[in-house]
Amino acid sequence: MAGRPRFYLDHAATSWPKPLGSLEACIEFQTTNGAASGRGVYQSAEESSELVRTTRQALARLIHAPNSIDIAFCSNGTQALNSAILGLLQSPSMRGCHVITTATEHNSVLRPLQLATHSCGITWTAVSCDETGWVDPNQVLIAMNAKTRLVILNHVSNVTGAVQDFRSIAEIAKRRGAIFMLDAAQSLGYLPIDVVADGIDIVAAPGHKGACGMLGTGILYVRRELQELMEPVWIGGTGTQSDSIDGPFDWLSAVESGNCNLPGIASLKAGLEWLEKQEPNKKLQVWSGEIIDAIQQTRNLHMVGPIPNDSKRNRLSVVSLICDTLSCHEMAMLLDSACGVEARSGFHCAGLIHSCLGTQEKGGTLRLSLGHTSTIADVEAAIAGIQILGTM
Numbered sequence: 294m295a296g297r298p299r300f301y302l303d304h305a306a307t308s309w310p311k312p313l314g315s316l317e318a319c320i321e322f323q324t325t326n327g328a329a330s331g332r333g334v335y336q337s338a339e340e341s342s343e344l345v346r347t348t349r350q351a352l353a354r355l356i357h358a359p360n361s362i363d364i365a366f367c368s369n370g371t372q373a374l375n376s377a378i379l380g381l382l383q384s385p386s387m388r389g390c391h392v393i394t395t396a397t398e399h400n401s402v403l404r405p406l407q408l409a410t411h412s413c414g415i416t417w418t419a420v421s422c423d424e425t426g427w428v429d430p431n432q433v434l435i436a437m438n439a440k441t442r443l444v445i446l447n448h449v450s451n452v453t454g455a456v457q458d459f460r461s462i463a464e465i466a467k468r469r470g471a472i473f474m475l476d477a478a479q480s481l482g483y484l485p486i487d488v489v490a491d492g493i494d495i496v497a498a499p500g501h502k503g504a505c506g507m508l509g510t511g512i513l514y515v516r517r518e519l520q521e522l523m524e525p526v527w528i529g530g531t532g533t534q535s536d537s538i539d540g541p542f543d544w545l546s547a548v549e550s551g552n553c554n555l556p557g558i559a560s561l562k563a564g565l566e567w568l569e570k571q572e573p574n575k576k577l578q579v580w581s582g583e584i585i586d587a588i589q590q591t592r593n594l595h596m597v598g599p600i601p602n603d604s605k606r607n608r609l610s611v612v613s614l615i616c617d618t619l620s621c622h623e624m625a626m627l628l629d630s631a632c633g634v635e636a637r638s639g640f641h642c643a644g645l646i647h648s649c650l651g652t653q654e655k656g657g658t659l660r661l662s663l664g665h666t667s668t669i670a671d672v673e674a675a676i677a678g679i680q681i682l683g684t685m
């Protein structure tokens with residue numbers, strides 16, 4: 294790899310490079326401390342517990358959570374979503390209920406729901422989206438029935454970048470007495486989230502994308518009143534009540550059973566501190582607009598997703614495209630070999646959206662995604678790559 298130009302446009306998968314402080318904090322923790330948290334009473338173990346406590350506080354500031362201990366650390370977004378979905382649906386009071394979600398969801402929502410149809414007797418409806426990946430909130434209202442107890446929404450499509458009107462959907466859920474869960478995988482660290490003002494009961498997200506932590510980090514916020522409802526999805530060492538094998542175990546201990554990823558949490562804290570100092574990044578909108586222009590000017594390529602400056606449909610810097618003459622995997626290989634542009638091809642772990650976008654037959658899309666640390670060189674390389682695709 295040494296010497297080969299490399300332009301990373303896969304921030305929707307995980308952000309890279311991380312801000313330098315995030316990497317340094319990870320190394321510093323591992324070289325100067327390295328002890329587990331919430332267990333020992335010696336000084337470095339206490340310092341690890343303090344690191345966990347202060348990182349929770351930084352996350353609480355980011356999403357305006359009233360209390361930082363309503364936020365649990367997980368290994369990734371998938372684990373956070375599974376803990377929330379299965380934890381809730383295994384609760385006796387939720388058995389047999391109806392769940393509404395959308396066709397834009399990631400498989401880390403769709404697959405647990407499918408599992409829960411068999412294990413918890415639930416039914417669920419995936420409200421469809423339009424050809425840009427946008428969900429009409431009225432469709433959520435129409436899908437409601439007397440048994441609907443939970444609404445799960447992907448804030449920003451990881452395929453098209455479409456930003457959903459989550460406040461309207463949260464309001465609909467609230468009016469009908471349903472719990473509202475937001476998958477903030479693509480938005481945490483990019484868009485404002487205020488769990489109280491926005492009426493969000495549960496937020497699940499990776500820590501390794503927009504929040505700038507290392508891979509292996511994730512977060513789950515659950516509103517205090519709902520925590521008692523949730524069944525533990527796994528349970529083991531919690532550092533509390535260690536002489537007992539019977540519960541009840543509190544929600545946070547159960548979700549965080551086992552040792553936490555302290556190097557990852559150190560990186561996440563530094564990433565969040567870095568984010569707190571950043572001005573709103575307008576460049577990402579401009580740069581994704583330039584990439585979209587290049588696609589639209591190329592005769593054999595078609596952008597999939599909201600057009601920039603659409604007054605009704607907002608977007609983030611995740612850009613998908615298809616080609617008349619090449620498969621999406623062929624496009625990805627060509628971009629990499631010709632220009633060193635690293636972009637993702639395929640269905641992007643989103644099992645339902647492609648039939649709404651018309652990209653099923655194409656084997657999905659080619660996705661170019663920018664993030665906090667993207668540079669103009671990444672954008673120029675992507676545009677050069679798009680021009681090459683246009684000659685195929």
Ligand SMILES: Cc1ncc(COP(=O)(O)O)c(C=O)c1O
Nearest residue numbers: 306369370371399401451478499
């Ligand atoms: C919308 C969405 N939800 C959930 C996830 C799962 O997150 P993780 O990869 O951290 O498990 C992703 C990952 O790309 C995602 O894009």
